[in-house]
Amino acid sequence: NAGVTQTPKFRILKIGQSMTLQCTQDMNHNYMYWYRQDPGMGLKLIYYSVGAGITDKGEVPNGYNVSRSTTEDFPLRLELAAPSQTSVYFCASSYDLQVCTFGSGTRLTVV
Amino acid sequence: GDSVTQMEGPVTLSEEAFLTINCTYTATGYPSLFWYVQYPGEGLQLLLKATKADDKGSNKGFEATYRKETTSFHLEKGSVQVSDSAVYFCALVGRYRQAAGNKLTFGGGTRVLVKP
Numbered sequence: 001n002a003g004v005t006q007t008p009k010f011r012i013l014k015i016g017q018s019m020t021l022q023c024t025q026d027m028n029h030n031y032m033y034w035y036r037q038d039p040g041m042g043l044k045l046i047y048y049s050v051g052a053g054i055t056d057k058g059e060v061p062n063g064y065n066v067s068r069s070t071t072e073d074f075p076l077r078l079e080l081a082a083p084s085q086t087s088v089y090f091c092a093s094s095y096d097l098q099v100c101t102f103g104s105g106t107r108l109t110v111v
Numbered sequence: 112g113d114s115v116t117q118m119e120g121p122v123t124l125s126e127e128a129f130l131t132i133n134c135t136y137t138a139t140g141y142p143s144l145f146w147y148v149q150y151p152g153e154g155l156q157l158l159l160k161a162t163k164a165d166d167k168g169s170n171k172g173f174e175a176t177y178r179k180e181t182t183s184f185h186l187e188k189g190s191v192q193v194s195d196s197a198v199y200f201c202a203l204v205g206r207y208r209q210a211a212g213n214k215l216t217f218g219g220g221t222r223v224l225v226k227p
Contacts, residue, residue, distance in 0.1 A: 042219035097204045102154035
């Protein structure tokens with residue numbers, strides 16, 4: 001029972017590089033989310049999806065893109081990385097929004 | 112839109128002290144309310160929840176009561192332990208007809224440090 005799996009756990013990017021943060025869940029959840037957590041701060045919603053093929057912007061979508069081609073996968077794409085994107089990124093999923101399961105996070109540093 | 116406000120930390124306590132973390136919310140209708148906990152270096156875990164007015168969620172000695180009249184969901188624990196040191200997040204999910212509106216909104220988090 002893997003739950004929500006995020007890869008990689010750590011990454012250092014140079015300014016202007018791009019990367020994809022992977023998120024996979026094996027619980028057949030329709031709802032999936034990407035949050036970022038800046039040091040000492042709460043979580044801000046980047047993008048979310050209510051099902052395969054459906055995505056929508058959250059509070060802080062600029063600089064990111066997502067896709068949801070399958071129920072299981074919800075990758076987050078960073079184009080042209082900037083120092084402001086240095087953060088810890090959490091993926092989460094939910095069946096009915098009453099319980100949300102989080103991944104262990106990806107710590108990203110942009111230098 | 113939906114929003115959650117919780118008291119800023121850090122909150123520093125001695126072991127066996129009483130803990131209260133205040134949380135108030137703004138949402139349309141009758142949201143479900145949650146407390147999530149984040150231990151150092153880990154992701155968030157659901158601590159407790161309440162889905163309707165006057166419901167009390169409880170888990171691991173923590174309690175919170177859904178107060179519709181004051182739009183609050185304060186977290187309490189009667190006797191904290193060092194192992195309760197963590198960041199606590201209040202959150203809500205609104206109930207909207209369109210599924211796209213149903214997302215988890217978090218407060219800013221409150222760091223709690225319990226000293227022996």
